[in-house]
Amino acid sequence: MADVWTRRGGDRAPSAEDRGHVPGPLVGRERELQDLRTLLENHRLVTVAGEVGVGKSRLAAEAVADVVALGAGECVLGAGERRPAGEAIAGVVAQGPGESVRGVGEDRIAAEAVAGVGARGAGPRIMVVRWSEGGQDAGCGAGPGSPASLTAAVMEAAAGIHGRRGAAGVGAVADRLRAADVLLFLDDVDPVHAECVGMVQTLMEFVPSLRVLVTTRRPLGLGGEAVLRLAPLSVEPVDGHGTGPAAELFLDRFLDRSLERAGASFDADESELSSVADICRYVGGLPLAVELAAEQAARSSVGEVAERLKEHQCWLSAPDMAAPRHRSLRDAVAAPYVLCDRDERIVWARASILAGDFDESTAAFVCAGGGLAPARVPACLTRLAAVGVLTPVRDPGGIREPRYRMAPAAHDFGGERLREAREFEVAAERRAIHFHRVAALAENLWSLGSQPQAVRLVLDEAEGLRAMLEYAPRQPELAAAALESVLNLWFWWAVYDAADEGRRHLLRLLPMCRSDTLLIARGLCLAAWLTAYGDPYGASELLQHAWSAAVLAGDDATIGRIAHVQGMLALHEGDLERATEQFQEAANTIPPHVSGGLPPAVSLAALAVTQTQQSPRAARRSVRRALSQPGIRGDAWACLVARYAQAFVDHSDGRTGRARLRAHRALAALDGRLPAPHGCAALRDLITDIDRGSRSGLPTAAVPRGLTGVAIPKQADSGILG
Structure with missing residues (x-):
C-alpha cells in the first residue's frame, strides 16, 4: 500500500478556499494515461514533457493517484479531514499554494503531499514537490529559482519540517530518501530546470530504490530517462464520428460550470456543436485554453466565445480556477516567456508575424535586426521548440531545413509583445518582402518546367502567403508588393481551383495601386480570367479596362490573354465563331516563353475544341x-x-x-x-x-447575371516596389 507524505504550506489544515475546485475527470487522455502507467512500472526516471497548458501536471497526478489507490481507501489531510486517495493527489497538484507558502522565503517552492494513506504498508511512499508561483505577480510567471532552492524543498518535504529551510545538500537528501521506497514527484520545475537535472542525476545514482516522476516543458536529458511527450488534444474525432477529444473536454467542463450558474444553457444543435468545434480548432486543442473557453461560454454563450477567438485568445481567463497559474491563458503563456533570454524573446515576438509553418531561413530573414544576427536565430528556434512555444512539423536533418509552427496561444502572446515593442509594421513589411520573393520563386519554377516543385512550394507556404495578402490592404505601402505576388501565383489561382481566393485578393488590391502601371493591366486581366465562369458580366467590364491599360503599356502577352478570356466568354455563350476568332488571336499574340500567365499552347488547345x-x-x-x-x-x-x-x-x-x-x-x-x-x-x-x-459536346454553361461589384483602380501611391 502506498504511503504519501503530506505537507501543506502552512501549519493549519487546508480549508476549502485553499483547495479550490477539485479537478474534473481526465478527458481524451486514456491512451496517454496508460502509456504513463507503463513507463512508471518499467523506468526509474519518467518525464512528462509538453507545452504550457497541455495538462502535464494533471496527467501525472492521475498516474500517481493510481499508485496511491492500489489498496488505499482514504487519505488524511490535516486535522482529520479525509478525501479519496486519487482526489487528494490530483487536487494537491492542481491547486495553487496558500498565501503562507508564497510568503516563505524567496525560494517559492511548495512542498506538498498527502499523509496517512490507510495503514502504512510495503508500498512506495510518494512525495510531491511543486514549484509554485511567487509573490503577488505570480500571474506573470515565476522567474528562475535561487541556487539550491529545489534541493532545499525536497529536503524539507523529506524531513517533514516546514518553514525552516536551510542550505541542504543533495547528499543529505539522499540519506533521507535511502531508507524508504520513494516515488518523488517533481511537478512544474521549469524555473529550476538546471538544478533539477543535477539533483535528480545524483539522487538516482546514490538512492537505488528511488523512482522519480517529473513534469516540465522540456526533458531533463539524463541517461535512462523515459519521456512522454504530451500533445494537445485532437480536434477531430478519433474514429471519424461524433466529437473529438477537445470538444468532449469542452462539453464536460461547460456543462459542469453551467450547473453552477443560473440561466446558462446549451442547445446541442448542429450550429452550437459547430461553434464548439471552431473553439477547439482556434485554440489548437490546448486543454487549458479549452477549459478557460468553456468557463467563458458558461458566462456568455458558445457562439460569442467562438467569434472572439477568431481574432485572439489570450483574453481567456477564469478568476475562480483553483490554480493561480491556470486563471489566465496570457499569464500561463508568460511563464516560459520570463525564462527566455533576450534573443529568444525577440525571436518569439517577431516570429509571431508568421502564420502556419515556416522554416529557419524564413525566420532568420524576418526576425534578424536590431542587434540580433541572423546566425543566432536558428538556435533560438531550437530552444523555443524545446519548451513548447514552437512545434517541429518536419524532422530536422538531411538536406531539408527544419520547419516549425507556433502554438496558437504563444502566437497571440508573441503578437502582443510585438505590438508593445512597436515593431509590428516593420515585421509585416519584412514578411511582405519575404513572401514576395517566395511567390516570384514559385512563378519562376513554374515557367521553367519545374511545376511540381512550384506547387509544393506554394503548398508549404500557403498560410504565410495568405496572411501576407490578407494584411496588405491595411498597410497601403505593401499593396504593390502584394499585388505582384498575386500575379506571380496566377497558376495557383487558375490551375488549382483557387479562383475565388485569387479574385478576392485582386479586387482588394487593385484599387490601392497606381492605375498607369503594367501591374494593373495584368491584374485586371487575371481578375477577369478568374471571374469569367462565375460572373461573365463582371469579367467583361474588367476586360474593357484591362485592354486599355495593356495597349497603353504595349504588353502583347496581356493583350493576347485578354483575347483568350473573351474567347472563354464567347464559348460559354455558345458563340463559336467569335470564340474561334478570339482564341486564334490569343494564340497569335501571346509570345512564346513569356511567363506570368497562360501560354499560347492553351489558347491553341481551346481553339481546337471550338473548331471540332x-x-x-x-x-x-x-x-x-x-x-x-x-x-x-x-x-x-x-x-x-x-x-x-x-x-x-x-x-x-x-x-x-x-x-x-x-x-x-x-x-x-x-x-x-x-x-x-x-x-x-x-x-x-x-x-x-x-x-x-x-x-x-462543347463545354458550355449557363451565363448568370453579373453580381460582382468590380472596383476599378484609381491613382494611388506606388508602394514599396515603386
Whole structure:
C-alpha cells in the first residue's frame, strides 16, 4: 500500500478556499494515461514533457493517484479531514499554494503531499514537490529559482519540517530518501530546470530504490530517462464520428460550470456543436485554453466565445480556477516567456508575424535586426521548440531545413509583445518582402518546367502567403508588393481551383495601386480570367479596362490573354465563331516563353475544341500546333490541356480507341501526390463519354447575371516596389 507524505504550506489544515475546485475527470487522455502507467512500472526516471497548458501536471497526478489507490481507501489531510486517495493527489497538484507558502522565503517552492494513506504498508511512499508561483505577480510567471532552492524543498518535504529551510545538500537528501521506497514527484520545475537535472542525476545514482516522476516543458536529458511527450488534444474525432477529444473536454467542463450558474444553457444543435468545434480548432486543442473557453461560454454563450477567438485568445481567463497559474491563458503563456533570454524573446515576438509553418531561413530573414544576427536565430528556434512555444512539423536533418509552427496561444502572446515593442509594421513589411520573393520563386519554377516543385512550394507556404495578402490592404505601402505576388501565383489561382481566393485578393488590391502601371493591366486581366465562369458580366467590364491599360503599356502577352478570356466568354455563350476568332488571336499574340500567365499552347488547345464541329481538319492542325510549341514538354499543365484537346478531337472524329488511350496517358502522367490541376475533370468526363459510346459536346454553361461589384483602380501611391 502506498504511503504519501503530506505537507501543506502552512501549519493549519487546508480549508476549502485553499483547495479550490477539485479537478474534473481526465478527458481524451486514456491512451496517454496508460502509456504513463507503463513507463512508471518499467523506468526509474519518467518525464512528462509538453507545452504550457497541455495538462502535464494533471496527467501525472492521475498516474500517481493510481499508485496511491492500489489498496488505499482514504487519505488524511490535516486535522482529520479525509478525501479519496486519487482526489487528494490530483487536487494537491492542481491547486495553487496558500498565501503562507508564497510568503516563505524567496525560494517559492511548495512542498506538498498527502499523509496517512490507510495503514502504512510495503508500498512506495510518494512525495510531491511543486514549484509554485511567487509573490503577488505570480500571474506573470515565476522567474528562475535561487541556487539550491529545489534541493532545499525536497529536503524539507523529506524531513517533514516546514518553514525552516536551510542550505541542504543533495547528499543529505539522499540519506533521507535511502531508507524508504520513494516515488518523488517533481511537478512544474521549469524555473529550476538546471538544478533539477543535477539533483535528480545524483539522487538516482546514490538512492537505488528511488523512482522519480517529473513534469516540465522540456526533458531533463539524463541517461535512462523515459519521456512522454504530451500533445494537445485532437480536434477531430478519433474514429471519424461524433466529437473529438477537445470538444468532449469542452462539453464536460461547460456543462459542469453551467450547473453552477443560473440561466446558462446549451442547445446541442448542429450550429452550437459547430461553434464548439471552431473553439477547439482556434485554440489548437490546448486543454487549458479549452477549459478557460468553456468557463467563458458558461458566462456568455458558445457562439460569442467562438467569434472572439477568431481574432485572439489570450483574453481567456477564469478568476475562480483553483490554480493561480491556470486563471489566465496570457499569464500561463508568460511563464516560459520570463525564462527566455533576450534573443529568444525577440525571436518569439517577431516570429509571431508568421502564420502556419515556416522554416529557419524564413525566420532568420524576418526576425534578424536590431542587434540580433541572423546566425543566432536558428538556435533560438531550437530552444523555443524545446519548451513548447514552437512545434517541429518536419524532422530536422538531411538536406531539408527544419520547419516549425507556433502554438496558437504563444502566437497571440508573441503578437502582443510585438505590438508593445512597436515593431509590428516593420515585421509585416519584412514578411511582405519575404513572401514576395517566395511567390516570384514559385512563378519562376513554374515557367521553367519545374511545376511540381512550384506547387509544393506554394503548398508549404500557403498560410504565410495568405496572411501576407490578407494584411496588405491595411498597410497601403505593401499593396504593390502584394499585388505582384498575386500575379506571380496566377497558376495557383487558375490551375488549382483557387479562383475565388485569387479574385478576392485582386479586387482588394487593385484599387490601392497606381492605375498607369503594367501591374494593373495584368491584374485586371487575371481578375477577369478568374471571374469569367462565375460572373461573365463582371469579367467583361474588367476586360474593357484591362485592354486599355495593356495597349497603353504595349504588353502583347496581356493583350493576347485578354483575347483568350473573351474567347472563354464567347464559348460559354455558345458563340463559336467569335470564340474561334478570339482564341486564334490569343494564340497569335501571346509570345512564346513569356511567363506570368497562360501560354499560347492553351489558347491553341481551346481553339481546337471550338473548331471540332465546324472544321475537324483545322482542329487537328491546331492540336498539332499546340503540341509543337516551344517548351511544351516542360509545361505539364499546358501539355495536359493540349492532350485533352487531342483526345477530344479524336473522339469527335470517331477514333474512340485512340482518344481513350490518349486520355488515360494524360492522366497517368500526373503526380498523384499533388492536387489535381484544371483539366483532369474534363479528361475523366471524356473517358466516361467514350465508355458510354456518346459524343462529347462543347463545354458550355449557363451565363448568370453579373453580381460582382468590380472596383476599378484609381491613382494611388506606388508602394514599396515603386
